[in-house]
Structures are given as C-alpha cells and as structure tokens.
Amino acid sequence: MGVSAIPQSLGLIYALLAFPVIAGLWYKRMMTRPIVFLFLFISAGLGFLLFSPMVPYQIQQAITGGGPGPGSPLPLVIVLVAIFMVLTFVAGRIFCGQLCPIGALQELIYTDPKHKTNAAQKRVIMAFRFIWFVLILVAGILFSVAVLRIFGIKEFFYLDLNAPFFSVFVILIAISLFFYRPFCRFFCPFGVLLSLAAAKSQYKIRRTDACTRCGACERACPAAEAGAGDAKMECYLCGRCIRACPTEGALMYSRENTETEKEDHHE
Numbered sequence: 001m002g003v004s005a006i007p008q009s010l011g012l013i014y015a016l017l018a019f020p021v022i023a024g025l026w027y028k029r030m031m032t033r034p035i036v037f038l039f040l041f042i043s044a045g046l047g048f049l050l051f052s053p054m055v056p057y058q059i060q061q062a063i064t065g066g067g068p069g070p071g072s073p074l075p076l077v078i079v080l081v082a083i084f085m086v087l088t089f090v091a092g093r094i095f096c097g098q099l100c101p102i103g104a105l106q107e108l109i110y111t112d113p114k115h116k117t118n119a120a121q122k123r124v125i126m127a128f129r130f131i132w133f134v135l136i137l138v139a140g141i142l143f144s145v146a147v148l149r150i151f152g153i154k155e156f157f158y159l160d161l162n163a164p165f166f167s168v169f170v171i172l173i174a175i176s177l178f179f180y181r182p183f184c185r186f187f188c189p190f191g192v193l194l195s196l197a198a199a200k201s202q203y204k205i206r207r208t209d210a211c212t213r214c215g216a217c218e219r220a221c222p223a224a225e226a227g228a229g230d231a232k233m234e235c236y237l238c239g240r241c242i243r244a245c246p247t248e249g250a251l252m253y254s255r256e257n258t259e260t261e262k263e264d265h266h267e
C-alpha cells in the first residue's frame with residue numbers, strides 16, 4: 001500500500017507546527033491531561049492515516065540506504081532528524097512525548113499504576129539501547145540489513161495483517177499495557193538521538209523552590225526521570241509527575257535551574 005506525497009507532507013507540517021504549540025502549552029501550564037490525550041489521539045491516528053514522516057522506520061531507511069520508505073526522501077529525513085534534534089535541545093522530547101505515532105500509541109495504552117523503572121534499571125535500559133543503536137548502524141552500513149524491519153512497524157500502521165512481522169509490533173504494543181514505552185526505551189534509534197539532545201534541553205520539567213521533597217513525583221514517574229538531578233533524557237513529558245505533585249508550582253516546565261534543583265544536584 002502506497003502513501004502519496006501530499007498526506008506525508010501534511011504529517012510533517014503537523015509535527016513541525018505542533019511542536020512549538022505544545023512547548024508553549026507546557027510553558028503556560030495549559031498542557032492538561034485532556035490536551036495531552038488530544039494530541040496523542042491525533043498523532044496515533046495520523047500514524048494509521050498517513051504513517052507520518054520522521055518515525056523510526058524512516059531513520060532505519062536513512063541508515064541502511066534501503067530504498068525509499070513510507071515517508072520523506074532520505075536526504076530530507078536526515079535534515080528533519082537534525083531539525084527535530086535542535087527542537088529537542090530547546091524544548092525536550094515533545095516529539096516523542098506527543099507527536100510520534102509509535103510513542104503516542106504506547107502512551108495511550110500504558111495505564112497507571114503499573115511497573116515503574118528505578119534508576120538502576122534506567123541505566124541498564126539506556127546502555128542496552130545505545131548498544132542496540134550501534135548494532136543497527138553496523139548492520140545497516142556494513143551489511144545493508146535493516147534490523148528494524150523485524151518490528152513490522154510499517155505493516156502495523158498500514159494494517160497489513162498478513163505481513164510476516166505484523167505480530168512483532170502487536171506484541172510490543174501489548175507489552176506497553178504494563179511496561180512503559182518498550183519500543184521507545186529499548187529499540188528506537190531516533191529515541192537515542194533525541195535523548196542525547198534532551199540531556200541538555202533548555203526547557204524541561206524542573207523543581208522550583210516550592211518543592212517539599214515529598215517524593216510523589218518520583219513515585220509517579222514511569223521512567224525514573226523525576227529526580228531533582230535527572231537530566232530528563234528519558235522524560236517523555238507525560239505529565240504524571242506534575243499531576244502527582246501535591247504542592248502547587250513545585251514542578252514547572254521552565255528554562256532556568258532553581259536553587260532547589262542546583263542544591264539537590266550537588267547533594
């Protein structure tokens with residue numbers, strides 16, 4: 001099943017326009033749960049309608065040179081990766097949080113309270129993903145093997161039920177019921193790149209001086225990123241920490257480190 005260039009462009013325009021809108025909504029503290037869900041439904045829906053550009057499948061195509069995938073031409077994919085890395089450096093993983101169809105599906109399916117990662121597990125998962133990323137690069141560049149193909153992402157979003165790998169992604173989506181974003185956190189090469197940009201993102205969810213250090217945000221975070229000194233590489237801007245916080249204004253999507261955050265970071 002093919003996808004014409006026009007809807008793909010629409011998907012890209014959606015991502016590029018929605019990114020600053022969502023950043024603004026987080027900054028204005030207007031990114032309420034219903035609005036988060038609204039963006040998640042739109043993004044997941046666009047995955048099925050358009051298989052929007054800039055999802056990991058296209059990254060794999062760019063790496064392997066495996067021919068045009070269901071998305072933008074490969075040179076444009078590389079430019080777009082760079083653009084989204086810059087956007088992520090400014091405003092955090094908004095693309096992963098609310099705009100990627102794969103991420104949106106997993107976010108919609110995961111329900112609280114379920115398994116939450118602790119800091120040690122997070123380090124292991126991140127180490128695994130970096131090794132996996134290198135393997136994808138080596139397999140693609142040296143052997144022209146597109147490893148991500150075995151996940152059946154394209155087949156899943158095209159609802160190609162008879163395709164050989166369709167069920168692999170179905171299983172991953174099923175795992176998302178009780179484990180937060182398994183594809184994002186273990187396997188996504190785009191996620192690796194965006195997590196590097198997010199490590200130094202200018203705007204992110206930060207503690208303010210109003211924080212009482214009750215720990216509610218850390219208990220609520222499924223990705224072990226709500227600690228005061230956490231870099232937010234794996235923060236998907238789900239908003240659970242803010243919703244769990246009992247103190248008004250203790251967590252803000254902002255640019256500057258507060259004194260509280262700096263102190264905690266040095267403890």
Ligand code: SF4
Pocket residue numbers: 055056095096097100101102103104183184185188189190191192194
């Ligand atoms: S980590 Fe990959 S799959 Fe997950 S939301 Fe980000 S780009 Fe999408």
Ligand code: SF4
Pocket residue numbers: 205220221222223224225226234235236237238239240241242
């Ligand atoms: S709970 Fe907070 S820190 Fe954890 S992933 Fe969600 S938004 Fe990020």
